[in-house]
Amino acid sequence: MNGFRILPAGDSAFAVEFGDTIDRIVSERVLTLAQLIERAHLSGVLETIPTFRSLMVAFDPARVAFEALARTVSKLAEPLVAFARDQAPSFREHRCWRAPACYHPDVAPDLEAAAARLGLSMAELAARHAAPSYHVYMLGFLPGQPYLGELPESLALPRRETPRLRVEAGSIGVAMRMTCIFPRATPCGLNVIARTPLPLWNPTQTDGLLLQPGDALRFVPVSLETFESLGNADARASWRWRDDEAAE
């Protein structure tokens, strides 16, 4: 798909769909449109929800008609698809986060098996997983849960055949070309290869990884001792949360 489609989602929302695959260019278009809509302060728009493939626009039909808003949003979206794939301008703002990650079998139940399956040492797996700056495609499933990509091809694994009934909050999972952090304890089909001691989104506290769709995130390997000490809120004050000088 080269253009975009407006797909009705009831009478008070529509999705602007830019593609049907997990694709960084599609994601840039989705996220840039979200920022354009926000800056335009369009009457009647309640919120936008970026996903891998599309931007959901929720609106109040008492303040703006479906067709009128769809036309306005289409005008904002058209320039985003007018460029060749590799020339699409990205002028959206984003933040770069540093997430401590403990790659140790005591806190990461699938680390040993995943390393063995990939033919890597645990240290090599950790180094490769911590190397890239990951793109936050979207947040979903649980509040604050990021879908991060692209995982290096050398780390691509299928999901676990039998999902675990429970993994702990902060667990970092991998499957295929995605990696994910679970904000709270949850059943999980991903391979858990590390764990972060930092809380993710939590409405009642101000520290933590307050990720937004489109942010960047890097994992910083830490020892089991550092992992344990960062579990303490006072110790977290010393952690450097952001890495914005590394912004693209």
Place this chain on the structure above:
Amino acid sequence: MTPALRILSPGPLTTVQDLGRPGHQRLGVPVGGALDPVALRAGNALVGNAPDVGALECVGAGPTLIVEADSVRLALVGGGAPAWRRATADDARETALQPGASFTLRRGERLRIGAIVHGAAYLAVEGGFDIAPVLGSVSTYVRGEIGGFEGRPLRAGDRVPLARAEATPRREREMTMDFLAPADTLRVVEGPQADFFAPEQIEAFHAARYRIGAQWSRMGARLEGPALPPAHGFNIVSDAIVRGSIQIPGSGQPIVLMSEHQTTGGYPKIATVISADLHLLGRLGPGDSVRFARVAMEEAAAARTLLTAELEGLARRTRERPDAVDPFERLFDANLISGVFDAGPSWN
């Protein structure tokens, strides 16, 4: 002690709910809020509250509670639930309460809410609860464990704090409840992935009656009826979900998403319940049957305008209640049917 309602027996799923917390779905936070926002608004109108004040939402059966405040004005609306008051623990006689009317209980009085016949019932309290909003709402987000009373359904022994220590001295109010009836047909517009289905599947979907399955939660309900496995694949890359989305996984059995739905999902969505009928979706529970009638977007918009006007007139529909002994109060007998509900695992 701070004024409160103390829960003696909680009912299967009693939570604090208001009109939800829109604006945070991009972070994965569902809007949530009352399953039947029209009933919530009616309850608030009867006790003199603003429409968006939080109330107790009861599903399956209501709680039994005791008043630990000088007095409190309450109204029970929706779900066809009966309720009784009892002056003291030793008092053998329970008095049935008139549905659709406010009433005032004094310290030590007990309220027992019976079986919810359909969907959800709302116990509105004058002044609301003394609960700190989370992201602008006191709604309980059960799966995310935020909002409401400690982020969870109520349990026996909970003291739910009241914002007011006593009821305002005034006559009670009542309203006719005809607009709170459940419906067995919901209007829908074509869904964002309708093109994943063959034309005859779309026809079959609209012609069929579906039964709300036992797998029901505030997130959504499985529908039992004709299986419609998407003709053009069922594993799509996740996109966003709205309340009222009807998605169909590979099994072909549709799932209709309700108030507390997750914000994103990866199944094709065949149709979306129109916004003017979302409160009717909240009135359906396991075992109820429903048909989805296709309408044009223009009809959906007109229905919404009509509902908005009705809701704005809600407070004017209430009137002072005559002081005479109410004939209704003798008509209700104890008839407790326990509902079986699953508020538990999700089906992502």
